[in-house]
Amino acid sequence: xAQVTQNPRYLITVTGKKLTVxxxxxxxxxxxxxxxxxxxxxxxxxYYSMNVEVTDKGDVPEGYKxxxxxxxxxxxxxxxxxxxxxxxxxxxxxxxxGTRFFGPGTRLTVL
Amino acid sequence: DAKTTQPNSMESNEExxxxxxxxxxxxxxxxxxxxxxxxxxxxxEYVIHGLTSNVNNRMASLAIxxxxxxxxxxxxxxxxxxxxxxYCILRVSGTxxxxxxxxxxxxxxx
Numbered sequence: 001x002a003q004v005t006q007n008p009r010y011l012i013t014v015t016g017k018k019l020t021v022x023x024x025x026x027x028x029x030x031x032x033x034x035x036x037x038x039x040x041x042x043x044x045x046x047y048y049s050m051n052v053e054v055t056d057k058g059d060v061p062e063g064y065k066x067x068x069x070x071x072x073x074x075x076x077x078x079x080x081x082x083x084x085x086x087x088x089x090x091x092x093x094x095x096x097x098g099t100r101f102f103g104p105g106t107r108l109t110v111l
Numbered sequence: 112d113a114k115t116t117q118p119n120s121m122e123s124n125e126e127x128x129x130x131x132x133x134x135x136x137x138x139x140x141x142x143x144x145x146x147x148x149x150x151x152x153x154x155x156e157y158v159i160h161g162l163t164s165n166v167n168n169r170m171a172s173l174a175i176x177x178x179x180x181x182x183x184x185x186x187x188x189x190x191x192x193x194x195x196x197x198y199c200i201l202r203v204s205g206t207x208x209x210x211x212x213x214x215x216x217x218x219x220x221x
Contacts, residue, residue, distance in 0.1 A: 004154075031207045042213040043155070043198075050207060090154050096207065100147075102154030 002027045004103035006091050012109045013081055021076045021106050023091030029101075031094045032074035033058065034066065036087040037105075043090070049074055081110040115199045115212035122218045123189045131184040131215055133199030138179055141204035146173065146184045148195040149214070155198060158184065194219045 004025045013019055025032065033048035035058075045058030049068040063085055065077040074093075078085060091103040116134040123129040135144065145160040159166055159173045161182075166173040172185040186193055196214040203210070 033207075040213075043211045045209075048207065092154075094207070097202075099157040099160075100155075100209065102156065105152075105154050 002101065004091055004093055004101050006089075006103040006106050008106060009104065010107050012111065014111050015082055016080050019078050019081060019108075021078075021089060021091075021108070023074045023076065023103060024072050025074075025091075025093040025101065026072065027093060027095075027101065028071065029093035029095055029098075030071070031096065032068065033092050034064070034074070034076045035090045035092065036060065037090060038087050046076070046089075081108075083110050086110045114210060115201060117197075117199050117212050117215045119213070120216040120218065122220060123186075124220050125191060126188050129186040129189045129193070129217065129219075131186075131197050131199075131217065132181065133183070133212070134181050135199070135201055136180040138201060139204070140179075143202040143204065144173070144175060144179075144182050145200040145202050145209070146171070147198045147200060148193075149198065150192075150195045158197070160202070189217075189219045191219050191221060193217065 007022045030051045034046040035043045037043050044060045046064050047058050047066040049055040052071050055066050086109050089106045092100045094100040143162050146158040147155040148158050149155045159168055159171050161173045174183045196216050198214040201210040
């Protein structure tokens with residue numbers, strides 16, 4: 001089944017404790033991206049990657065890092081999480097010009 | 112960048128058609144219009160997209176104004192499972208960039 005998977009789905013952590021949210025797709029898509037969703041602000045793009053080893057900032061990249069060492073994986077790294085990064089995070093992938101497939105979401109709470 | 116404007120919320124009765132409007136008056140000539148929806152506790156999912164002509168698929172129809180400054184997503188017979196937030200999105204031609212609006216929350220009444 002074609003899908004985007006994210007892990008973990010739920011995470012509660014404390015300020016400053018490094019964490020990684022994994023994202024994997026099985027559709028051989030070149031493009032992958034990360035979004036955060038906050039009430040009243042909609043979906044905002046954090047980072048995106050157009051292929052292996054090619055990444056770029058989206059609209060709200062501060063406090064986040066990404067890497068794209070393999071085509072199927074695009075982890076999101078929070079080196080020192082803060083409470084303002086409490087949010088619902090979505091990973092997505094697509095072919096160029098194609099339909100975007102979204103993962104199920106990761107709900108992160110930073111205390 | 113162009114942007115989209117949608118009503119915050121709409122209601123519909125079950126089994127009736129629903130017309131969800133979207134304004135994108137600053138759209139560029141080659142931007143594609145996409146619609147996605149987000150069911151409760153899920154990620155957004157693709158509904159339909161188009162460039163200039165009206166489009167139909169098994170989920171919905173997309174009516175695009177002749178000047179392309181607005182479009183309407185049409186659900187022909189709303190069901191309770193169609194209750195979701197519907198996003199009208201512009202995809203900038205030649206790029207991967209999506210411009211998300213804040214969406215319309217559709218409530219379907221039994």
